[in-house]
Amino acid sequence: xxxxxxxxxxxxxxxxxxxxxxxxxxxxxxxxxxxxxxxxxxxxxxxxxxxxxxxxxxxxxxxxxxxxxxxxxxxxxxxxxxxxxxxxxxxxxxxxxxxxxxxxxxxxxxxxxxxxxxxxxxxxxxxxxxxxxxxxxxxxxxxxxxxxxxxxxxxxxxxxxxxxxxxxxxxxxxxxxxxxxxxxxxxxxxxxxxxxxxxxxxxxxxxxxxxxxxxxxxxxxxxxxxxxxxxxxxxxxxxxxxxxxxxxxxxxxxxxxxxxxxxxxxxxxxxxxx
Numbered sequence: 001x002x003x004x005x006x007x008x009x010x011x012x013x014x015x016x017x018x019x020x021x022x023x024x025x026x027x028x029x030x031x032x033x034x035x036x037x038x039x040x041x042x043x044x045x046x047x048x049x050x051x052x053x054x055x056x057x058x059x060x061x062x063x064x065x066x067x068x069x070x071x072x073x074x075x076x077x078x079x080x081x082x083x084x085x086x087x088x089x090x091x092x093x094x095x096x097x098x099x100x101x102x103x104x105x106x107x108x109x110x111x112x113x114x115x116x117x118x119x120x121x122x123x124x125x126x127x128x129x130x131x132x133x134x135x136x137x138x139x140x141x142x143x144x145x146x147x148x149x150x151x152x153x154x155x156x157x158x159x160x161x162x163x164x165x166x167x168x169x170x171x172x173x174x175x176x177x178x179x180x181x182x183x184x185x186x187x188x189x190x191x192x193x194x195x196x197x198x199x200x201x202x203x204x205x206x207x208x209x210x211x212x213x214x215x216x217x218x219x220x221x222x223x224x225x226x227x228x229x230x231x232x233x234x235x236x237x238x239x240x241x242x243x244x245x246x247x248x249x250x251x252x253x254x255x256x257x258x259x260x261x262x263x264x265x266x267x268x269x270x271x272x273x274x
Contacts, residue, residue: 105191
């Protein structure tokens with residue numbers, strides 16, 4: 001068995017190749033963040049497109065079904081706007097939070113993290129690439145839900161372009177949270193449970209109008225990352241939206257997304273070295 005000198009071992013844990021004279025051959029430099037992120041994003045999007053389409057259909061059908069049920073008790077006004085906005089963002093929560101928590105939990109339990117750890121790519125690119133792919137995958141279902149809800153409740157379609165900001169920002173926040181839950185959970189089953197609990201929280205605290213929630217539950221709603229995306233979308237259904245408030249909600253959602261993705265990156269580093 002050959003012994004590799006410690007100084008000749010790369011930081012990725014891979015031993016360098018040796019040439020004919022016995023000297024180590026330098027390893028290729030580590031991939032830069034953006035090219036590595038793009039590669040992971042394309043790979044994850046391709047995988048999700050094949051394996052997750054049935055689940056996206058379920059997420060969209062679930063959100064539309066909730067709006068139909070709520071139509072019997074909500075006629076219009078602020079409550080209708082809250083129901084439609086919450087149901088649209090719920091599609092993002094189902095995929096970006098629930099499924100991503102399950103994916104990273106499975107990846108950790110099955111040893112998939114060992115494969116990523118041997119690649120010369122920054123850990124952030126793995127987390128960000130997977131999160132971006134899962135968030136992108138929610139776009140069709142979110143648009144269908146928002147349009148269907150607007151038609152069902154008689155809300156204007158004029159400002160639905162705001163989904164171009166709501167989906168990536170809420171998706172980033174929920175994807176980071178989902179990845180962190182999957183990576184920090186000690187068992188795969190617990191990661192699945194936490195992802196489903198997070199989606200249930202997004203359902204109960206996002207779809208129900210804030211005015212009808214008890215005080216303590218209202219504080220919990222403020223801590224949910226998707227809340228600010230819901231609020232931003234709901235405000236745009238007003239005849240004259242308060243764009244300053246919409247911008248503030250989106251800024252908070254973006255800030256939460258940065259924090260949650262940073263947490264997920266730290267959790268990935270922690271899980272990869274164990």
